[in-house]
Amino acid sequence: MTDRRHIYTTSKLDRAAHLRILPDTLQGYQHSPDTLVTTVWRHKGLFNSEQDLCPVFLPGSEATEIFEYAEEIIFLGMRDDRPVLAAMLPHSEEPPELSVGTFLDLRDHWSLLNVDDAAIMAYARGLVHWHKQHRFCGNCGNPTRSTEGGHVLQCTGDTCGRLHYPRTDPAVIMRITDGDWCLLARNPGWRPGGHSVLAGFLEIGESLEQTVIREVKEEVGITVKNVKYHSSQPWPFPASLMVGFTAEGSRHDPLVLDKQEIESAQWFHRDELLISPEDETFNLPRKDSISRVLVDDWLKEK
Ligand SMILES: [Zn+2]
Structure with a gap:
């Protein structure tokens, strides 16, 4: 296992879950100059493009305009003892005209960001997506209302009242190797030349290791062994956790591709990948x- 911190993993944010249940938490933080506000419109975050590109974390006392537009305000946690809130703007075709910043896709600009900023913005984006998808109760169809700082959606139906919690869908992602060879594949929708390891969603009733074996078999037709956990990465784009594994296959087994998902798959020698x-x-x-x-990690093993 690699004790590695992936991009989009929060570390400098104390989620401070005990504060979520205090009814006045959001009210109290909202207009404080100590509070930091990140703003999400659709799947995009607010950036300041006037100087070097940086995310906008507005002090609460300067975010009145954003709060007026916001459909929900979510408490994300404490960063260096400062409350961090996410403001969810309406899902309109165009964003509201704000006096600061411009909305951009985090995934296009993550490399310019401090890792903690990127992680907080990814977290906010994931929670906002969940809010958008759970406006109505899946049990009875009545509207839900946000509670516990935006981390619970409660059904407003008189006889239901069910509590809904944020969802994360686990997916496995696996590096398949055979000695100095590594299997990489290409999905038809990817950028030109783009290759990746195989991945797939967990199905109900499966262990993660079983998912690894099944997905590899389905996508490229080979059977892998020695499935071992590597590390995991939050992937709120929109709602996943990527659970990384390593496994071994044989490059002499014929590859039979699922053409719906895999345009091409091939074993690449380490030396070839090192000069990609x-x-x-x-x-x-x-x-x-x-x-x-x-x-x-595998390329560095040499
Ligand atoms: Zn309900």
Whole structure:
């Protein structure tokens, strides 16, 4: 197992769950100059583009305009003893005209950000997505209302009142190797030249290790062994946790591709990957992904 901190993993944020249940938490923090407010519109975050690109964390006392537009305000936790709130703007075609910043996709700009800022913005984005998807109770269909600082949605139905909690869907992602060879694949929708390790969602009734074996068999037709946990990465794009594994396969077994998901798959020699051109002819996985970490860790083993 690698004790590695992946991008989008929060560390400088104390989630301070005990504060969520205090009814006046949000009210009290909202207009304080100590409070930091991150703003989410659709899946985008608010950035200041006037100087070097940086995320906008507005002091609560300067965020009146944003609070007026916000549909929900969520308490994310404490950063260096300062409350951090996420403001969820309406899901309109265009964002409201704010006096500060511009809305950009975190995943396009993560490399310019401090890792803690990126992690907090990813967290906010994931919670906002959950709010958008759970406006109505899945049990009875009545509207839900936000409670516990935005971390619980409670059904407003008179006879129901069910509590709904944020969802994370686990997915496995696995590096398959055979000695100095590593199996990489390509999905038809990816950027030109983009390659990655295989991945797939957990199904009900499966262990993570079973999912690894099943997904590899389904996608490329081979049977893997020695499935071992590597590390995990939050992936709130929109609602996953990527659980990384390593496993061994044989490069002499025929690859039979699931053409719906896999455009091509191939065993690559370590020496070949070490000189990857990183262009549209061949790209290793994106650098913010656990897929890249799985491959890089293996390349460094030599
Ligand atoms: Zn209900």
